[in-house]
Structures are given as C-alpha cells and as structure tokens.
Amino acid sequence: MATTLTINGQERSFDAPPEMPLLWVLRDILGLTGTKFGCGMAQCGACTVHVDGKPVRSCVLPVGNLQSRTITTIEGIGATPVGAGVQKAWLDLEVVQCGYCQSGQIMSAAALLASTPDPDDSDIDAAMAGNICRCGTYVRIRAAIKQAAATQKS
Amino acid sequence: MTITAEVPEISRRRILGGALATGLVLAFHLPLGAARPPQTKDPAAGKFAPNAYIRIDESDQITLIMPQVEMGQGIYTGVATILAEELDADLTQVVLQHAPPEEKLYANPSFGIQATGGSTSVRAFWTPLRKAGAAARAMLIKAAADQWQVAPASCSAALGTVLHIESGRRLRYGELVDPASKLSAPSDIPLKDPKNFVLIGKPLKRLDTPDKVNGKVIYGIDAMMPGLKFATLAQCPVFGGKVADVEDHAAMQIPGVRQIVVLDDLVAVIADDTWTAKRGLEALKITWNEGKNANVSSKDIWDHLRAASEIEGVVAKSVGDVADALHLGETYEASYEMPFLAHATMEPLNCTVHVTPSFCNVWVGTQIIARAQSVAARAAGLPEDKVTIHQHLLGGGFGRRLEVDMIATAVRIGSKVDGPVKITWMREEDIQHDIYRPVYRDTISARLSGDKVIAFKYRVAGSSVIARWLPPAVQQGIDNDAVDSAADTPYDIPNFQVEYVRVEPPAVPTGFWRGVGPNNNVFAIESFMDELARKANKDPIAFRRDMLGKTPRIQHVLDLVAEKSNWGQPLPRRVGRGVSVQPTFNTSIATVVEAEVDSGGDVYIRQVTLAVDCGLAINPDTVVAQIEGGMIFGLTAALYGEITLEKGRVQQSNFHDYRVLRIDQIPKIDIHLVKSGEAPGGIGEASVIGGPPALRNAIYAATGVALRRLPIDRGLIAEKKSWL
Known part of the structure; x- marks a missing residue:
C-alpha cells in the first residue's frame, strides 16, 4: 500500500503493509537507521520518534495509522531549537557511552522539554522511565535535561 | 608488544577487488574539527607509517589506528589521547580508524590475541602507545632538524608542528612525512615526564560521541547496501537441539518473504524487510528435536x-x-x-554478511575481530584472506561480543543466500540464546x-x-x-x-x-x-x-x-x-x-x-x-x-x-x-x-x-x- 508521510520535513512515499510498524519502515525501507530496534514491544524506548510532536514507540506503531501525520526522527530533531539544545547538552555533559539507546533518549527528552520547559525530577522520571540505557547513563541524562531546560530559558 | 620498524605497513592482502576495496576496515571514521571528505584509504596509505598506530600524510592528516574497540567505555578517546600526547599531535584534528584483523600488529598484550575486555585496554596498551607516539615524534623532529642542519635537541614539537626554538623556524608534520619515512624508528625514546602532559589527565571531550546524538553513527545493525535483504532466525529453544521438520507453506505466502533457510540447528527467514522476516518466522511450523537437554531445569x-x-x-x-x-x-x-545472567546489550545481536564462492564480507561490531575473521572463514569454507570484517562501533558489549557465535551463524545462513543479508536477532532470541x-x-x-x-x-x-x-x-x-x-x-x-x-x-x-x-x-x-x-x-x-x-x-x-x-x-x-x-x-x-x-x-x-x-x-x-x-x-x-x-x-x-x-x-x-x-x-x-x-x-x-x-x-x- 502506498503511504505518504512527512518525515523530518520531507514528504516520503513508500509501499508497505499498513500493519508494518513505523520502526521498520524508517530503518529498512527508508534507510533512516538512527531510530533503533531494541525490544519490539515498547519496553525499552530505543525506537522513540515524534508523531505530531508527541513521543511514540515506533516498534509497535502500525504505519497504516499514520497517513498524513508528521514524523520527526533523531536525524531531524536537531532542526528544532529544543532538539538542538538537547543534543548540545548531551555533548556538553558527555552523557553518551555506547550510544545505542541515545536516539530514543534524546527524542523522549526533546518531547518532554517541548511540553514542559522547566521539568522537575518527577517530570523527568515520568517522561524518561520508558527509555532503558544498559550503559547506565541515567545520572547524566537527568543532568543534561536540566541543563537544556536552563539554557532554553535564558 | 614492541613497536618496531619492521612492520610499518599493514598487510594489503585483505584488499579485495572492485568497489569493496574501498570498504576495507573503513566502516567508521571520525573526522573531527572541520568536515572532511570520507577517507577511503587503508591504514597504510598515509605516507609516514612509523608503527601500527600512526599514519600521517602530506596534507597533515593524522590517522590513529585503534587496536581496541569502542563499545561505550571511551577507549577510542583514551587511545587517541595517549598517542597524541607523546606524538604532540592536535587531538582535535585526528581521524580514528578501526584496526583490521591483524594479530601480529594489534594483539592485546594481556591475551596475545586481538580482544577488548577485562579492563585491559589502557593497562596493556599504555606503554606501547606512548612509545609509538614518542618514536614517531622523534622521527619527525629528526627529519626537521636534518633539513635545518641543527641538532634534534634544539627542536621541540607541539600540535603537529616541529619548531626550531632558537630561530623560530617551523615545519608542519605533513611537510616532514617524506624525509621522516626514510628514517628508521628509534628503539629507546624517552617518554614524557607526566608533569609535562598536556592531554593525559584532562577531562577531554570524547571523540566518538558527536555522531551518537544525531543518528549518524552506523552500528553493525545499521549496515545498509544495495540489494540487501533482511532476516531473522529461530534457534532451537532447547540448547543443543536440532530442527526436525519445517512447514513453510504459510510463511512463503507472505508478500516480501523471499526464502526460508533451514540449517541443522536453526531456521532463518529472508525477506524484504526485518518485520516481514519476523512475520514469516512466526508463520512457520517448526518441529524441534530437542535432544538431551529437553528436561534440564534450574x-x-x-x-x-x-x-x-x-x-x-x-x-x-x-x-x-x-x-x-x-x-x-x-x-x-x-x-x-x-x-x-544475560548481557542484554541495547543493540541486539546482529550480523550482516555477503557470502560468495570467492569472498565473504561481514559487517559487525565485535570485541574480537581476528577470531571473527577466522570463524567466518571456517563457516564460509574460504581462506581467511578472502574474508573482510567491516568493524563497527558496538551498541554495548559487556562480554557478549567477545563471542563469535553470531558471526558463524550469520555466515552459515548467508552462504545459502544470494547477495548481502542482514540477520537481526529479535530481543527474545538474543536473551534466550545468550552465552x-x-x-x-x-x-x-x-x-x-x-x-x-x-x-x-x-x-x-x-x-x-x-x-x-x-x-x-x-x-x-x-x-x-x-x-x-x-x-x-x-x-x-x-x-x-x-x-x-x-x-x-x-x-x-x-x-x-x-x-x-x-x-x-x-x-x-x-x-x-x-x-x-x-x-x-x-x-x-x-x-x-x-x-x-x-x-x-x-x-x-x-x-x-x-x-x-x-x-x-x-x-x-x-x-x-x-x-x-x-x-x-x-x-x-x-x-x-x-x-x-x-x-x-x-x-x-x-x-x-x-x-x-x-x-x-x-x-x-x-x-x-x-x-x-x-x-x-x-x-x-x-x-x-x-x-x-x-x-x-x-x-x-x-x-x-x-x-x-x-x-x-x-x-x-x-x-x-x-x-x-x-x-x-x-x-x-x-x-x-x-x-x-x-x-x-x-x-x-x-x-x-x-x-x-x-x-x-x-x-x-x-x-x-x-x-x-
């Protein structure tokens, strides 16, 4: 089935069964490999992307539900001021280790800061608890979200 | 490991013909500072190659070859820092390359094989890397001093430039690669006094992280190439069990399912995308011969x-x-x-292979690259020099990628497939078939x-x-x-x-x-x-x-x-x-x-x-x-x-x-x-x-x-x- 989506500001058309999760359309059909496969059951958050600005787990999101929606992935999030601020804070505080989960972490953090510009610890917990990091970078993720929020404010 | 001048060049025997030649060990580059065009040289291509780790070319490009693999622990930055410290290179201008499988040059002194593990990287390579950097620096200084007809001791080096202190004359390392490469490497060069370190001991920025925040890093699981097919697999849920029978009619009816590969201990579905491969696998009726472990419990x-x-x-x-x-x-x-305990690396097990009668290409992030090459060669029935391992950054290792089972498995599957195929373990398969x-x-x-x-x-x-x-x-x-x-x-x-x-x-x-x-x-x-x-x-x-x-x-x-x-x-x-x-x-x-x-x-x-x-x-x-x-x-x-x-x-x-x-x-x-x-x-x-x-x-x-x-x-x- 031909589907057209706006992905990172560009219209992309592709053929895929409507049940195919967005994750695999992005990765295998469109070659946008920045969005990661981690669990396939919305347990780890590595596949997080934005649909109309809201964070979703693309591994369980059928692409057929998305006709005419706007998708942002890690490849495009730096074009938004919030996303660029999160990426900068991530590098300033050296959050990243292996990096595999960080696409999803950054997408969740950018969505949090877009909706809650000054998050407290419980906001961060609620927004980020769905994103697993096996390297254990959580201490710095929290600090980087706070730094990005502070920078955004000033 | 002693650094000598006897092996200034990496063996070129692994260079393959045609387009693949450019891919040799170059799956990953870190062009830092100003954007640079992708490098397509092998590690020996720099004109000045004083040892296994350092290449410098006339354009002042310094390429540092990483004997240890990066899986999040920061070793690329660590190795580069140690080399750049003794070499007096500008760390922000270096390019990093994965070492190829070559145990003679890159074996971990702690194990005698190329392996990253056991918290050995800095301990084992600390002195060899310092010596390599110091020897290269001494050769560059000697080349400059010869040109100026002054004593090497009257010169110093900093940020990729040799300076004659008295006259203020300067030569960039890139200008010295020709004469320096004609010198033999000195054997006993004094190392820096730690109090003169300018890089070591500082909280320098990591070199591998910028492309990890924008989706650009290509892990093994992200390898893409024309004609690539996608696969996933089921191994016998009981350790050691075998395939008894596979009923594949329903799976083959699914549009996009291309092939079912049945080996003695596993079944893989090859498809146009990973999700279709997974659906195909779910549609198979596999009967297992569970073998002697069928009743083992905790x-x-x-x-x-x-x-x-x-x-x-x-x-x-x-x-x-x-x-x-x-x-x-x-x-x-x-x-x-x-x-x-399972490892549960965030990047699930995966391996991409292209196996033909005359060569085998493997794209994977591994902690043990030379063993990866030899196991792939055995599985493909090819000599090792026909196997190219394209090393990637690892989405977590934790010891799991010190094993090569996923590589042998992928090559066995890929041997039955025409063209390149990426095999991704679903998380369930990754956890239930860990080591x-x-x-x-x-x-x-x-x-x-x-x-x-x-x-x-x-x-x-x-x-x-x-x-x-x-x-x-x-x-x-x-x-x-x-x-x-x-x-x-x-x-x-x-x-x-x-x-x-x-x-x-x-x-x-x-x-x-x-x-x-x-x-x-x-x-x-x-x-x-x-x-x-x-x-x-x-x-x-x-x-x-x-x-x-x-x-x-x-x-x-x-x-x-x-x-x-x-x-x-x-x-x-x-x-x-x-x-x-x-x-x-x-x-x-x-x-x-x-x-x-x-x-x-x-x-x-x-x-x-x-x-x-x-x-x-x-x-x-x-x-x-x-x-x-x-x-x-x-x-x-x-x-x-x-x-x-x-x-x-x-x-x-x-x-x-x-x-x-x-x-x-x-x-x-x-x-x-x-x-x-x-x-x-x-x-x-x-x-x-x-x-x-x-x-x-x-x-x-x-x-x-x-x-x-x-x-x-x-x-x-x-x-x-x-x-x-």
Missing part, C-alpha cells in the same frame, strides 16, 4: 553445582595452614550463590580470634570461561579469572586458602560478563566479611580496616568512603548502610550503599558513595562516567538479574521479565577519585563489582537478614519480619 543445574562445590578444589592460593587453623576452634561457614554469565557457588569457612580473622578458606565452584575462550591461560587447573580478587585478596589473614572447583553447568553455554570473575568473588567475600564483623561485634569498616594494613591504597579508599558517606551517622528505621572493598583490575574501590527496605521486602537505594583509586586517570571524566554506569549495571543485576531454565528453555525473553534499572530508580552516585601518579588501572569492569555486596550489606544492616544469593530475594526479606 533445579538440576543448582543440584549439580551444589554437589560439585562440596568437593575439594585445586588450590589457587595458600598462606599459612588453613586446615590446621580452622580445626583449632569454632568456625563460621556460609555459602553464596550467583545466578546465570551466559555462569552460576557460581562459593563456600567460605573462617575462624575468629577475638575480633581478628585468623583463618579463611574460600572455595569457588563454577564454570571456567577461560578454559573454553583462551585455553592456554588455564595453568595447572587454575582459572585466574574464576579466582580473581579472591586469590589476591587485600586482607591480611595469617591462614588463608582459595580453591577452585571447575564445574560446567548442564546445557547452558557460559561466557564473560562485565566485571567477570571478581563479580562473584567480591560479592561472596564482602558479604561474608559483614557476617564476620557482626559475629566479632565490630563495625564493618573498622573490622575490614584492621586487615588492610598491607594494602594502603585500599585502606585509603576505605577511609575516604567512610568520611564521604557519613558512615556511622544515625539513620531512620529500615535504612542501612553497607560497605564493600575490592582490589580489582589494579583499581582500588570502596563503595558504600545506603538503602531502605519496606515491609514487603522491596529495596530502595537512597545513595551510593565511592572512593576510587585507579592510578593515573587518562580521562577523569570518562572514569567517572564508567563508575556511574558500571554501578547501575551491577545494581541492576543485584536487584533483578537472573536467567532460569525450565524444560531446557530459558524462561526470560525481553525487558519485561529480564528487568533493568530505569531512570526513576537511580540513586545519587557520589564519586571521589583519588589523585594518583601510579600506573593506570582498569575501570570498565571494576566499576560493576562493588555495588551488589555493598547493597546486600546495607540490607543486612537495615534488617539483619543475611542474603546469600543474588538477585536480592524480596520474599525472603519480607518473610523474616523480626526486623520490622
């Missing part, structure tokens, strides 16, 4: 291990006469047990005299990973990893013995897991020390401190952690502090965990405090990051980690039942690094180890419940309600 494995642990083992360390000393009075005994951290059982007997330990006998029973993975390293029946941090205990005990009983679990393959042998030994010994301290009616830190007189660095971190953790200050009910010390990987660590226990036995970690002496920290910020992350990795295992078997099958399958700590469970982690000029110690493994025993001891302090197994048993804590 109970069988524990019965087997417990029985074996009753037998005397091979003596790995003996001081005094422990048998005699134990007979002289009342002894105290306990056994500790550790579960199987697991072994189960261990540790038995300790000790005797106190007053408040002193005068006899201590420690027996560790468990699998020998080393015996399978690096057989020559097992000497006289002793697996040094299995007794690591026990045989070299920091405690000064007059009668002391460590024994090892090798016992392989039925059915389950065992491998290295971040923290390796010391995870087990430090947990058991530090747990028991707390039980002994209570028996001696002494504070756990004071009790330990008295026995650490011969290991002043450990004694110092213990004192420091006592001070920084407010040890001894009053705590609310149901809250305890626990301590552990460890002599691991040439790094001394003392950890205090403060934890709260509720009436249901649930445990909340309130605070972790560490004092760490890892010698000279190449990059102190990376060291801190490793300690933070390693602590969380270890505490995850302590709170949740356990793989169990029923009917020969692993019962856990994904992150819902193989849980890991999440951000809302993370305590404050307060880290105190001791400034030290001692040789660098390891940190990636060391940082995992101290949390679990310190947590266990915090629960012991809060409740009096002496836990002797991991993961922490909430039911057992809740059951013994006397502490409430």
Whole structure:
C-alpha cells in the first residue's frame, strides 16, 4: 500500500503493509537507521520518534495509522531549537557511552522539554522511565535535561 | 608488544577487488574539527607509517589506528589521547580508524590475541602507545632538524608542528612525512615526564560521541547496501537441539518473504524487510528435536553445582595452614550463590554478511575481530584472506561480543543466500540464546580470634570461561579469572586458602560478563566479611580496616568512603548502610550503599558513595562516567538479574521479565577519585563489582537478614519480619 508521510520535513512515499510498524519502515525501507530496534514491544524506548510532536514507540506503531501525520526522527530533531539544545547538552555533559539507546533518549527528552520547559525530577522520571540505557547513563541524562531546560530559558 | 620498524605497513592482502576495496576496515571514521571528505584509504596509505598506530600524510592528516574497540567505555578517546600526547599531535584534528584483523600488529598484550575486555585496554596498551607516539615524534623532529642542519635537541614539537626554538623556524608534520619515512624508528625514546602532559589527565571531550546524538553513527545493525535483504532466525529453544521438520507453506505466502533457510540447528527467514522476516518466522511450523537437554531445569543445574562445590578444589592460593587453623576452634561457614545472567546489550545481536564462492564480507561490531575473521572463514569454507570484517562501533558489549557465535551463524545462513543479508536477532532470541554469565557457588569457612580473622578458606565452584575462550591461560587447573580478587585478596589473614572447583553447568553455554570473575568473588567475600564483623561485634569498616594494613591504597579508599558517606551517622528505621572493598583490575574501590527496605521486602537505594583509586586517570571524566554506569549495571543485576531454565528453555525473553534499572530508580552516585601518579588501572569492569555486596550489606544492616544469593530475594526479606 502506498503511504505518504512527512518525515523530518520531507514528504516520503513508500509501499508497505499498513500493519508494518513505523520502526521498520524508517530503518529498512527508508534507510533512516538512527531510530533503533531494541525490544519490539515498547519496553525499552530505543525506537522513540515524534508523531505530531508527541513521543511514540515506533516498534509497535502500525504505519497504516499514520497517513498524513508528521514524523520527526533523531536525524531531524536537531532542526528544532529544543532538539538542538538537547543534543548540545548531551555533548556538553558527555552523557553518551555506547550510544545505542541515545536516539530514543534524546527524542523522549526533546518531547518532554517541548511540553514542559522547566521539568522537575518527577517530570523527568515520568517522561524518561520508558527509555532503558544498559550503559547506565541515567545520572547524566537527568543532568543534561536540566541543563537544556536552563539554557532554553535564558 | 614492541613497536618496531619492521612492520610499518599493514598487510594489503585483505584488499579485495572492485568497489569493496574501498570498504576495507573503513566502516567508521571520525573526522573531527572541520568536515572532511570520507577517507577511503587503508591504514597504510598515509605516507609516514612509523608503527601500527600512526599514519600521517602530506596534507597533515593524522590517522590513529585503534587496536581496541569502542563499545561505550571511551577507549577510542583514551587511545587517541595517549598517542597524541607523546606524538604532540592536535587531538582535535585526528581521524580514528578501526584496526583490521591483524594479530601480529594489534594483539592485546594481556591475551596475545586481538580482544577488548577485562579492563585491559589502557593497562596493556599504555606503554606501547606512548612509545609509538614518542618514536614517531622523534622521527619527525629528526627529519626537521636534518633539513635545518641543527641538532634534534634544539627542536621541540607541539600540535603537529616541529619548531626550531632558537630561530623560530617551523615545519608542519605533513611537510616532514617524506624525509621522516626514510628514517628508521628509534628503539629507546624517552617518554614524557607526566608533569609535562598536556592531554593525559584532562577531562577531554570524547571523540566518538558527536555522531551518537544525531543518528549518524552506523552500528553493525545499521549496515545498509544495495540489494540487501533482511532476516531473522529461530534457534532451537532447547540448547543443543536440532530442527526436525519445517512447514513453510504459510510463511512463503507472505508478500516480501523471499526464502526460508533451514540449517541443522536453526531456521532463518529472508525477506524484504526485518518485520516481514519476523512475520514469516512466526508463520512457520517448526518441529524441534530437542535432544538431551529437553528436561534440564534450574533445579538440576543448582543440584549439580551444589554437589560439585562440596568437593575439594585445586588450590589457587595458600598462606599459612588453613586446615590446621580452622580445626583449632569454632568456625563460621556460609555459602553464596550467583545466578546465570544475560548481557542484554541495547543493540541486539546482529550480523550482516555477503557470502560468495570467492569472498565473504561481514559487517559487525565485535570485541574480537581476528577470531571473527577466522570463524567466518571456517563457516564460509574460504581462506581467511578472502574474508573482510567491516568493524563497527558496538551498541554495548559487556562480554557478549567477545563471542563469535553470531558471526558463524550469520555466515552459515548467508552462504545459502544470494547477495548481502542482514540477520537481526529479535530481543527474545538474543536473551534466550545468550552465552551466559555462569552460576557460581562459593563456600567460605573462617575462624575468629577475638575480633581478628585468623583463618579463611574460600572455595569457588563454577564454570571456567577461560578454559573454553583462551585455553592456554588455564595453568595447572587454575582459572585466574574464576579466582580473581579472591586469590589476591587485600586482607591480611595469617591462614588463608582459595580453591577452585571447575564445574560446567548442564546445557547452558557460559561466557564473560562485565566485571567477570571478581563479580562473584567480591560479592561472596564482602558479604561474608559483614557476617564476620557482626559475629566479632565490630563495625564493618573498622573490622575490614584492621586487615588492610598491607594494602594502603585500599585502606585509603576505605577511609575516604567512610568520611564521604557519613558512615556511622544515625539513620531512620529500615535504612542501612553497607560497605564493600575490592582490589580489582589494579583499581582500588570502596563503595558504600545506603538503602531502605519496606515491609514487603522491596529495596530502595537512597545513595551510593565511592572512593576510587585507579592510578593515573587518562580521562577523569570518562572514569567517572564508567563508575556511574558500571554501578547501575551491577545494581541492576543485584536487584533483578537472573536467567532460569525450565524444560531446557530459558524462561526470560525481553525487558519485561529480564528487568533493568530505569531512570526513576537511580540513586545519587557520589564519586571521589583519588589523585594518583601510579600506573593506570582498569575501570570498565571494576566499576560493576562493588555495588551488589555493598547493597546486600546495607540490607543486612537495615534488617539483619543475611542474603546469600543474588538477585536480592524480596520474599525472603519480607518473610523474616523480626526486623520490622
């Protein structure tokens, strides 16, 4: 089935069964490999992307539900001021280790800061608890979200 | 490893014809600073190639070749920092390259093979890398001095330029590559005095992270190429079982399913995308011949291990006469047990291959590239020089990628497929076909005299990973990893013995897991020390401190952690502090965990405090990051980690039942690094180890419940309600 989506500001058309999760359309059909496969059951958050600005787990999101929606992935999030601020804070505080989960972490953090510009610890917990990091970078993720929020404010 | 001039060039024998030639070991580049066009040269292409690690070309491009792989631990930045320090290169302008499979040049001196593990990278390569950088610098200075007809000693170097101090004349390294490459490498070049370091010891920015925040990094799982097909697989759910029959009619009806590959022990579905491959796999009716392990359960494995642990083992360390000393009075005994653990790297197992009758290409992130090449060659039935390994950054390793099973499997599948194919393990397959951290059982007997330990006998029973993975390293029946941090205990005990009983679990393959042998030994010994301290009616830190007189660095971190953790200050009910010390990987660590226990036995970690002496920290910020992350990795295992078997099958399958700590469970982690000029110690493994025993001891302090197994048993804590 031909589907057209706006992905990172560009219209992309592709053929895929409507049940195919967005994750695999992005990765295998469109070659946008920045969005990661981690669990396939919305347990780890590595596949997080934005649909109309809201964070979703693309591994369980059928692409057929998305006709005419706007998708942002890690490849495009730096074009938004919030996303660029999160990426900068991530590098300033050296959050990243292996990096595999960080696409999803950054997408969740950018969505949090877009909706809650000054998050407290419980906001961060609620927004980020769905994103697993096996390297254990959580201490710095929290600090980087706070730094990005502070920078955004000033 | 000695750096000599005899091997200034990397062998070109692995260059393949046509377009593939450009891909040789170049899956990954880090052009830093200004954007650069992608490099398409092999590591020898720089005009000046004084040793295995350094290439400089006329355009001043400095390429540093990384003998160790980057899996998050920061080693690329560490290796580059050490080389650039002695080379006097501008670290912001270097390009990094993965080393190709070439053990003659890039073997890890700790193992004799190319492998990244055991917190060995900095320890093993510290001196070779410094010598390589210093020798190259000396050659560049000599080339400049010859040109100026001055003495080399009258010149200095900085940021990729040689300077004649008196005249102010300068030559860039790029201008010196021709004459420098005609010089022979000096053999004995003085290394920098550490007080003159400009890079080492500074919290420099990591070189691998910029492309990890924008989706640009290509991990093995992200490899793409024209004509690529996608696959996933099912191996027999019972270890060692075989395929009996496959009914594939329904699967082949699914549009996009291209091929079903049936091998003796697995079935793979090849499709136009991974999701269709997964649907195809689900549509197959596979009958397995489950074989001899069909009824193995965790109970069988524990019965087997417990029985074996009753037998005397091979003596790995003996001081005094422990048998005699134990007979002289009342002894105290306990056994500790550790579960199987999966690695659960965030990047699931995967491997992309293109196998033809004349060559085999492999795209993968591996901790052991030369072994990867040889196993791929065997699986493809090709000579090694027809196999190209395209190394990638690793989305987590933790020991899982020290194994090559995924590469052999992928090549076996790819041999049946026309064109390149990417095989991705679904998370369930990844967890249920791991090579697991072994189960261990540790038995300790000790005797106190007053408040002193005068006899201590420690027996560790468990699998020998080393015996399978690096057989020559097992000497006289002793697996040094299995007794690591026990045989070299920091405690000064007059009668002391460590024994090892090798016992392989039925059915389950065992491998290295971040923290390796010391995870087990430090947990058991530090747990028991707390039980002994209570028996001696002494504070756990004071009790330990008295026995650490011969290991002043450990004694110092213990004192420091006592001070920084407010040890001894009053705590609310149901809250305890626990301590552990460890002599691991040439790094001394003392950890205090403060934890709260509720009436249901649930445990909340309130605070972790560490004092760490890892010698000279190449990059102190990376060291801190490793300690933070390693602590969380270890505490995850302590709170949740356990793989169990029923009917020969692993019962856990994904992150819902193989849980890991999440951000809302993370305590404050307060880290105190001791400034030290001692040789660098390891940190990636060391940082995992101290949390679990310190947590266990915090629960012991809060409740009096002496836990002797991991993961922490909430039911057992809740059951013994006397502490409430």
